[in-house]
Amino acid sequence: MIRAAITGIGGYLPEGILTNKDMEELVDTSEEWIITRTGIQKRHILKDPDKANSDMVVGAIQNLLSRKNIDVEEIDMIIVGTVTADYPFPDTANLVAHKIGAKNAFGYDINAACSGFIYSLVTASKFIETGTYKKILVVGSDQMSSIINYKDRTTCILFGDGAGVVLLEPNEEGPGVQDSILRAEGAGWEYLHMKGGGSKNPASAETIANDWHYVYQEGKTVFKAAVKGMSESIHDLLVRNNLTHEDIDWMVPHQANKRILSSVANYVGIDMDKVLINIEKYGNTTAGTIPLCLWDYESKFKKGDKIILTAFGGGFTWGSILLEWAY
Ligand code: ACO
Numbered sequence: 242m243i244r245a246a247i248t249g250i251g252g253y254l255p256e257g258i259l260t261n262k263d264m265e266e267l268v269d270t271s272e273e274w275i276i277t278r279t280g281i282q283k284r285h286i287l288k289d290p291d292k293a294n295s296d297m298v299v300g301a302i303q304n305l306l307s308r309k310n311i312d313v314e315e316i317d318m319i320i321v322g323t324v325t326a327d328y329p330f331p332d333t334a335n336l337v338a339h340k341i342g343a344k345n346a347f348g349y350d351i352n353a354a355c356s357g358f359i360y361s362l363v364t365a366s367k368f369i370e371t372g373t374y375k376k377i378l379v380v381g382s383d384q385m386s387s388i389i390n391y392k393d394r395t396t397c398i399l400f401g402d403g404a405g406v407v408l409l410e411p412n413e414e415g416p417g418v419q420d421s422i423l424r425a426e427g428a429g430w431e432y433l434h435m436k437g438g439g440s441k442n443p444a445s446a447e448t449i450a451n452d453w454h455y456v457y458q459e460g461k462t463v464f465k466a467a468v469k470g471m472s473e474s475i476h477d478l479l480v481r482n483n484l485t486h487e488d489i490d491w492m493v494p495h496q497a498n499k500r501i502l503s504s505v506a507n508y509v510g511i512d513m514d515k516v517l518i519n520i521e522k523y524g525n526t527t528a529g530t531i532p533l534c535l536w537d538y539e540s541k542f543k544k545g546d547k548i549i550l551t552a553f554g555g556g557f558t559w560g561s562i563l564l565e566w567a568y
Pocket residue numbers: 269270271274275278279354355356394395396398433459460461463464467497498501525527553554555
């Protein structure tokens with residue numbers, strides 16, 4: 242049986258930093274409020290006006306390739322989970338393939354907001370498991386600063402920019418993606434969305450005046466739905482695989498809010514020592530959080546470790562993946 246195993250990781254964070262003190266200058270907030278309500282201390286922001294999301298993705302892939310001895314022309318496919326593509330079309334994945342010289346790769350973007358990376362990883366794993374492809378780059382990357390209203394204190398304090406990527410390859414010895422549960426509930430759209438710029442409300446003077454090109458979020462509703470969605474999908478995944486929380490070595494959750502993560506860990510019964518958190522450094526980078534967390538904590542993982550990836554985001558979309566580490 243062929244499984245899709247992660248065999249390499251890369252990450253990229255732009256140089257610009259926005260601290261909580263900087264946030265105090267922008268909106269009516271306080272460093273203390275942000276830390277106690279979210280756990281975030283700072284975020285990275287892509288400030289170069291000549292650069293966009295695809296440049297962060299290229300940075301993350303170059304970081305991965307510098308640590309893995311593979312020729313870029315061996316890459317079969319690139320999937321980019323993102324809500325902040327460089328353009329409505331073409332897809333960021335196509336721009337990235339061109340920029341890195343991946344001449345033999347095709348690819349596309351997957352828009353599942355904060356669940357973008359897990360949706361992309363599951364999609365890519367099917368191409369590996371069927372034997373169709375041998376080397377797939379799965380990216381989670383978002384330049385949230387391009388769609389954040391820095392006058393809205395309820396959203397601007399949460400988000401940052403960053404990109405993470407994993408290399409997925411076939412493994413016939415057991416490790417790799419073991420199982421996954423992906424869910425969606427479109428009725429949640431009204432609580433978390435960007436209203437302007439699509440076919441429903443094409444860009445116009447009116448959409449700009451209404452701030453429809455920014456993220457809109459009803460935080461409390463999303464908070465509750467996120468805890469429920471992530472907790473239930475982890476629970477169902479464990480039951481389906483005859484596992485308990487004690488069998489899990491690490492949980493790598495989407496970094497939305499530290500309080501969400503502790504609530505999920507508490508509900509599922511996973512010890513907080515096993516929950517990997519880096520939200521304090523990067524904030525919520527949307528599709529970027531999970532691969533960036535894997536990147537930061539790579540040295541902790543051992544071959545055979547059982548890892549749960551879990552996410553919740555706009556759509557609503559959510560789900561969890563059970564992974565066995567391959568190296
Ligand atoms: N600074 C100071 N006060 C603030 C701030 C701020 N930055 N933001 C809100 N407040 C105020 C509110 O106005 C409110 O004041 P009031 O009581 O006078 O009305 C008070 O703080 C409490 O507001 P709540 O919204 O109840 O605060 P909450 O504890 O829920 O925290 C937060 C807000 C951080 C947004 C939280 O709800 C959250 O994390 N939600 C989920 C985010 C998430 O997971 N998103 C999913 C992924 S995003 C994606 O998919 C793109």
